[in-house]
Amino acid sequence: xxxxxxxxxxxxxxxxxxxxxxxxxxxxxxxxxxxxxxxxxxxxxxxxxxxxxxxxxxxxxxxxxxxxxxxxxxxxxxxxxxxxxxxxxxxxxxxxxxxxxxxxxxxxxxxxxxxxxxxxxxxxxxxxxxxxxxxxxxxxxxxxxxxxxxxxxxxxxxxxxxxxxxxxxxxxxxxxxxxxxxxxxxxxxxxxxxxxxxxxxxxxxxxxxxxxxxxxxxxxxxxxxxxxxxxxxxxxxxxx
Amino acid sequence: xxxxxxxxxxxxxxxxxxxxxxxxxxxxxxxxxxxxxxxxxxxxxxxxxxxxxxxxxxxxxxxxxxxxxxxxxxxxxxxxxxxxxxxxxxxxxxxxxxxxxxxxxxxxxxxxxxxxxxxxxxxxxxxxxxxxxxxxxxxxxxxxxxxxxxxxxxxxxxxxxxxxxxxxxxxxxxxxxxxxxxxxxxxxxxxxxxxxxxxxxxxxxxxxxxxxxxxxxxxxxxxxxxxxxxxxxxxxxxxxxxxxxxxxxxxxxxxxxxxxxxxxxxxxxxxxxxxxxxxxxxxxxxxxxxxxxxxxxxxxxxxxxxxxxxxxxxxxxxxxxxxxxxxxxxxxxxxxxxxxxxxxxxxxxxxxxxxxxxxxxxxxxxxxxxxxx
Numbered sequence: 082x083x084x085x086x087x088x089x090x091x092x093x094x095x096x097x098x099x100x101x102x103x104x105x106x107x108x109x110x111x112x113x114x115x116x117x118x119x120x121x122x123x124x125x126x127x128x129x130x131x132x133x134x135x136x137x138x139x140x141x142x143x144x145x146x147x148x149x150x151x152x153x154x155x156x157x158x159x160x161x162x163x164x165x166x167x168x169x170x171x172x173x174x175x176x177x178x179x180x181x182x183x184x185x186x187x188x189x190x191x192x193x194x195x196x197x198x199x200x201x202x203x204x205x206x207x208x209x210x211x212x213x214x215x216x217x218x219x220x221x222x223x224x225x226x227x228x229x230x231x232x233x234x235x236x237x238x239x240x241x242x243x244x245x246x247x248x249x250x251x252x253x254x255x256x257x258x259x260x261x262x263x264x265x266x267x268x269x270x271x272x273x274x275x276x277x278x279x280x281x282x283x284x285x286x287x288x289x290x291x292x293x294x295x296x297x298x299x300x301x302x303x304x305x306x307x308x309x310x311x312x313x314x315x316x317x318x319x320x321x
Numbered sequence: 322x323x324x325x326x327x328x329x330x331x332x333x334x335x336x337x338x339x340x341x342x343x344x345x346x347x348x349x350x351x352x353x354x355x356x357x358x359x360x361x362x363x364x365x366x367x368x369x370x371x372x373x374x375x376x377x378x379x380x381x382x383x384x385x386x387x388x389x390x391x392x393x394x395x396x397x398x399x400x401x402x403x404x405x406x407x408x409x410x411x412x413x414x415x416x417x418x419x420x421x422x423x424x425x426x427x428x429x430x431x432x433x434x435x436x437x438x439x440x441x442x443x444x445x446x447x448x449x450x451x452x453x454x455x456x457x458x459x460x461x462x463x464x465x466x467x468x469x470x471x472x473x474x475x476x477x478x479x480x481x482x483x484x485x486x487x488x489x490x491x492x493x494x495x496x497x498x499x500x501x502x503x504x505x506x507x508x509x510x511x512x513x514x515x516x517x518x519x520x521x522x523x524x525x526x527x528x529x530x531x532x533x534x535x536x537x538x539x540x541x542x543x544x545x546x547x548x549x550x551x552x553x554x555x556x557x558x559x560x561x562x563x564x565x566x567x568x569x570x571x572x573x574x575x576x577x578x579x580x581x582x583x584x585x586x587x588x589x590x591x592x593x594x595x596x597x598x599x600x601x602x603x604x605x606x607x608x609x610x611x612x613x614x615x616x617x618x619x620x621x622x623x624x625x626x627x628x629x630x631x632x633x634x635x636x637x638x639x640x641x642x643x644x645x646x647x648x649x650x651x652x653x654x655x656x657x658x659x660x661x662x663x664x665x666x667x668x669x670x671x672x673x674x675x676x677x678x679x680x681x682x683x684x685x686x687x688x689x690x691x692x693x694x
Binding site for chain 1: 399408425470
């Protein structure tokens with residue numbers, strides 16, 4: 082138990098000291114996961130809308146693929162991106178491997194299925210009349226889709242929460258394509274999850290614990306904010 | 322130049338290889354209220370979506386005011402508005418819902434406010450302007466949906482069973498107000514319904530549909546009094562449909578032999594030997610104490626048949642009575658009559674009681690025998 086106690090004490094000491102290494106890791110985590118979720122929204126929401134509103138041959142297969150995407154092991158995604166971006170890979174000429182953009186690419190692949198699948202479900206659960214009603218009042222196709230998105234906004238916020246949750250806490254993909262590079266300058270790729278792995282391996286349990294607490298606090302804060310937004314949308318709707 | 326607000330020709334819509342709409346031609350005149358009637362599965366709602374440009378047909382042409390239009394034609398869609406059976410109100414306030422059609426048309430905020438207020442006033446829900454849509458009753462929600470459609474001042478208003486989800490009392494007041502609004506605005510209205518009372522209370526013309534096809538179209542009185550076949554007659558309220566052969570024709574009155582001992586006299590044009598179908602509405606059957614049909618009576622009722630009450634069902638102030646007529650074959654089915662509750666008491670009607678049923682020759686409808694019952 083002494084080990085745990087020492088680690089917790091070290092964690093608070095580290096947090097209190099405003100260690101620049103810690104803040105650098107936090108910053109990169111937010112940058113990579115935030116970018117991945119934003120790109121995932123750009124891809125996942127239109128994909129979810131399309132699958133939720135359209136009926137076409139092969140749709141079931143696409144839906145199954147998107148749903149399967151939510152179960153993708155991060156390490157497999159990491160391996161796939163690693164092979165694509167490696168020097169001998171088809172995208173090797175981009176020289177992105179072991180850089181934050183490579184980590185973003187891997188996390189986009191992880192976040193997008195969550196965003197698409199939950200958006201699809203939210204949109205699909207609306208009555209068909211929602212879009213027809215918009216069209217029946219003179220909305221253009223685009224305006225009717227925006228209306229549907231607005232009506233399904235609680236579900237779409239859930240998609241954002243799920244997407245962010247999936248990437249902020251994953252370690253396999255960022256470890257493989259980022260390389261967990263620390264440093265004060267140049268191409269740093271160490272994020273909270275990979276830093277925890279690294280510090281644990283080195284026996285710095287206090288630092289690892291501190292980073293773990295920060296990761297938990299960060300995830301909690303982000304989820305709280307998103308949940309507030311989600312409940313705000315719902316509450317205004319459900320009021321009285 | 323056609324005065325049709327809406328015309329459809331050769332309209333076909335197929336789902337999974339099944340033609341759910343197959344309309345050769347239909348016209349809706351400007352300023353008229355037309356009800357598209359039919360049983361569930363007749364293709365009414367699909368036709369509604371096609372005519373309102375919410376869905377594209379596989380084949381066929383639709384014109385609005387002489388101009389060919391399609392579902393991709395946003396300008397054409399902005400000249401019409403649709404109200405659905407289950408009003409899907411958008412999250413937020415009533416005023417925001419009613420303003421939707423104006424917002425998508427980029428109408429100025431000031432004009433939007435004025436027109437929303439006017440539409441809410443017109444539909445009798447001005448007091449609900451700031452209400453959240455979740456707080457509304459079914460009747461209020463349907464009025465919001467109506468205001469939301471009227472606010473865009475549509476050239477054609479499409480209504481899909483607008484009152485069928487409402488309670489009886491709410492439905493009555495909604496229909497009354499809807500009729501008054503439509504009459505006041507003079508808007509062309511296409512009303513989809515399976516309820517003929519809704520059609521009768523609102524429409525001037527009806528289009529009868531079955532299996533995706535139009536069976537008969539015309540003025541309400543015309544279709545009601547001259548149903549084309551047994552299906553239309555049944556849908557317009559006739560419950561007794563008999564088949565027979567014209568035995569003789571004299572002075573414009575056809576005597577139709579339905580069974581060996583059952584003769585029906587009907588005012589219609591036909592020739593001896595024609596095979597025909599006959600339809601009788603229950604409200605046209607007059608019941609009296611049983612007396613010999615041959616006994617002289619001072620009445621213009623030419624058809625008088627004796628029979629026994631087979632069964633009866635009280636339905637509020639009225640009673641449905643089914644009578645087995647003497648001499649009628651079992652496959653002809655009983656005669657259905659609708660009488661008032663006081664008549665039930667006066668005649669002591671009960672299963673097994675003998676009665677005489679009378680029907681005027683003008684109240685029997687002679688139908689195309691090819692029609693299905």
